[in-house]
Amino acid sequence: MTEDENELRRRNICDFRHSVVAELGNPYLNRGQLTTLIKEKSKRDYEIPYSKRTTITEGCIRRWLCLYRKFGKQGLNPQIRQDLGKSRLIGEQEQNGIIALLESNPELTAIAAVRKLREQGVIKTEISSSSLSRFITSQGLTSKERQKVIMKEKSLKFDFFSPLECVQSDVMYGPEIPDKNGKMRKALLMTFLDDATRRILYGRFSFSEKSILFEDGIKHILKAQGMIGRLYTDNGSSFVSNQTRRILDILGITLSHTKPGIPQGKGKQERFYRTVRDQFLRPLDISAVKNLDDLNARFNTWLECEYHRSPHRGLQQHITPLDAWIAKAHHIKSIASSIDLDRIFLHLLSRRVYKDSTFTLGGTLFEAPAILSGKRIDIYFDPHPPVDRVLVSQGGKEYGDARIVDTYANSKVKRGYSRSSDLQSGYEHSDLPVNLTATNMGGN
Incomplete structure (x- = not known):
């Protein structure tokens, strides 16, 4: 115990x-x-x-x-036993041997440790399983407790050397500001922090934490900075989207998550957010902030003019994040020219084409080529609303963009058969004179 x-x-x-x-x-x-x-x-x-x-x-x-x-x-209060944590059936030398062996070999079970010590001659007496169990529990050396120690050691402070080798991302709840309709809403700040230099590669306030905002940040960094080696996030819904995973798999970027209940791995992000609250939000007159764009403009100014140019205690010799980035910038790997990021960041879904050659996406009706009627197709699209362009693919072959169906225009298309109108239409588009009589046409 x-x-x-x-x-x-x-x-x-x-x-x-x-x-x-x-x-x-x-x-x-x-x-x-x-x-x-x-x-x-x-x-x-x-x-x-x-x-x-x-x-x-x-x-x-x-x-x-x-x-x-x-x-x-x-x-x-019950009295504390003077021999609490000490076994009266296991000698002091034997106790020390068991403790030392289990601490140095966390994967060993207590029984295996006793067996090994008996082979080495450290333990010479018989120890019952109940006595051993009580002793192990009293010393906090149960398998569960030792696993906690291992997990804690794995989550201790870590550092990467090269810029973009590891990029951390997280979300912070910020102040309430007016939206476009004047309603006060909670603003959320999503940031991407470079582990090696503590530079903020991308940061933006928004009113949601959707996965497409996470993808926007990744895409911005890839275009503006270079190739990301690893992304490190928590298990929030913003960071576990299937579309995001598909995009990162194509790019070969590893996505790692913190262990549930172990926040130590997010220490650098948490420390930055504390700086944001103390040095940016606290002095800021929130009542003067007009909207999201205004808040983001103020944040970016503070980021580039103050945070990136201030000495950072987490960096060697307390240099600034900007100096650390410049000193190691030559290690950054660029994106291959053959990679089309705009195409890779399109979302992919599967749809069945109706018999009238149409399919739906987000409540909008699109028209696919007639040859795909009744078939299952893949559609690629930019997820940012409004979705008005959809690329159609089937069996690895692309069929171009699908057209949004104009239901109002379709309602004006004439359907059915009218003898008089067809005849009149035939006259107007034939080589025969318009003033032909019924007799000329074989009439009575």
Whole structure:
């Protein structure tokens, strides 16, 4: 049992004992009333913490009452054993050997550790599984506790050398500002931080944290800076989109996530957001911010003029992020000229073409080439609204852009057969004279 678990156990026991004797400490109770009340309490059933017993004897209640009167509630705490954490059945040398072996080899089980120490001659006595289990638990060396230590070590501070070798991204909740309709809404800041230099490669406030905003940041960095080696994010919905994963797989960029419940890996981003709150948002007059564009303009000015030009304690010799970037810029790998980023960042979906050669996307009806009627096709499109251009592909062959169906224009198309109109149309478009008589046409 760990120290925290022991403390919780003592606190729960103390609270229970206090609930039993608290009213007995009333100074207005005479001896007869006190005796009657103790007898009554000894006949009740209780849910006693960490015990299978359900009743308490009169002698036990009187002893607790004596301690309560003498030392207060603290006197009801169970005494700490002098040999707590020490096994009386396992020798001191054997205990030290088990502890040292398990700490240096976290993957070993306690039984395997004892077997190995017995082979080495460190342990010479028989140790029962129950005694070993109690000892391991008291030392906080259970398999679960040792795994926690391993995970903590893996999440300790890490640094990359080259710019863009690892780019971290996260989202911070910012102030409320008016949207285009004048309604106050919470602004969210999504940023991309270069691990090696602490430079902010992309940062923008918006009213959502959709995955396309994450993709916008990636695309901006690839076009403006160079090739990203690895992206490191948490498990938020913005960072786990299937479309985003498909795009990153095409580019060969690794996407890594922090372990759930272990925030230590996001330390650099959290530290930057603390700087944003202290040095940008705190001095900012939020009431003077007109809209998102205004807020982003102010943020970018602060970013380039102050943050990137201020010494950073997380960098060697406390240089600025801008100086660190310039010093290592020659390590950046450029994007191959053959890569069409605009095409790669198009979203891909599958659709079945209706018999009238149409399909829908986001509630909009598009018309595909008639040859694709009834077939399943792949469509590529820019996800930013409005979606008015969709590239159609089927079986690896491209068929160009689909046309948005104009239902109003289609309603004006004449359908059915009219003899008089067809005849008139035929006259107007034939080589025959318009004033032909019925007899010339074979009429009566």
